[in-house]
Amino acid sequence: MSEEVFRKAAEAINRAPLVVAVTGAGASVESGIPDFRSTGGLWSKYPPAEYATMDAFLDDPDKVWVMFYELGETILAAQPNPGHLALAKLEEFGKLQGIVTQNIDGLHQQAGNTVVIEYHGNVHNLGCSSCFRRRRMDLSFRAHGAPRCECGGYMKPSVVLFGEPIPPKPLMQADTLARTCNAMLIVGTSAQVYPAAGLPYAAKENGAFIIECNVEPTEFTHSITDAFLQGPAGENLPKLAQLVMAR
Ligand code: APR
Numbered sequence: 670m671s672e673e674v675f676r677k678a679a680e681a682i683n684r685a686p687l688v689v690a691v692t693g694a695g696a697s698v699e700s701g702i703p704d705f706r707s708t709g710g711l712w713s714k715y716p717p718a719e720y721a722t723m724d725a726f727l728d729d730p731d732k733v734w735v736m737f738y739e740l741g742e743t744i745l746a747a748q749p750n751p752g753h754l755a756l757a758k759l760e761e762f763g764k765l766q767g768i769v770t771q772n773i774d775g776l777h778q779q780a781g782n783t784v785v786i787e788y789h790g791n792v793h794n795l796g797c798s799s800c801f802r803r804r805r806m807d808l809s810f811r812a813h814g815a816p817r818c819e820c821g822g823y824m825k826p827s828v829v830l831f832g833e834p835i836p837p838k839p840l841m842q843a844d845t846l847a848r849t850c851n852a853m854l855i856v857g858t859s860a861q862v863y864p865a866a867g868l869p870y871a872a873k874e875n876g877a878f879i880i881e882c883n884v885e886p887t888e889f890t891h892s893i894t895d896a897f898l899q900g901p902a903g904e905n906l907p908k909l910a911q912l913v914m915a916r
Contacts, residue, residue: 678896679912681878685852690768695857699750699903722831730815730823749780752902755910757781769843773828786839790828797822847871852878860887
């Protein structure tokens, strides 16, 4: 990876009044949380059609909770990695105004970022599918299958399943950030799931400089990316943050 690309990316961030990051599962892989579509990713073990749609959940909540409990256990044990910490440093340094994350692990907030839009929700908070009761993820129910609500309904993590709409608040906030930022840092996403994957295109349309950090090229790389930092986020983001803060 040439130093020139890192320098170009750092300069773009330093020139930009408004910098926004869009992150995907690749940002949390070095925290021990598998991504979805790489070899051995979550979807190879739990096919999304069977485990990650609202119909699948309503059909067989106990079955879908097998995946949620496994994901919950991995996420509860995970810590922010150097890539998360680098993004928190950039916010502290005033060079990152917000993160739109597709991740449901809460690791950006744990790392110290305070403006985090959870586009696909958060696995830590449960909501009842029949009433409005809420509860925190608690692995102790694991032996009894899907946790039940006092009302008799099933609890579900407040994550967006396939076929569910993105809640209006994160949808609007993310769209505004994408359309007004001057630089966008895309970290660890395969660019395959909309509407999240549309955000970088909206930023590009607004003239933003696009920096992409991924271990392999994506749809973005050959179409809208201006600086491609190929490699693990846990290595490349600290390097980028160091260059930005050394200005
Ligand atoms: N550093 C940077 N990028 C990485 C790393 C790493 N250490 N490890 C993997 N990646 C990249 C992969 O190359 C891939 O491009 O992260 C991306 C992960 O892609 P996906 O598994 O498809 O995850 P994501 O893009 O976040 O999926 C979007 O799809 O299934 C739904 O709701 C789910 O939020 C998810 C959405």
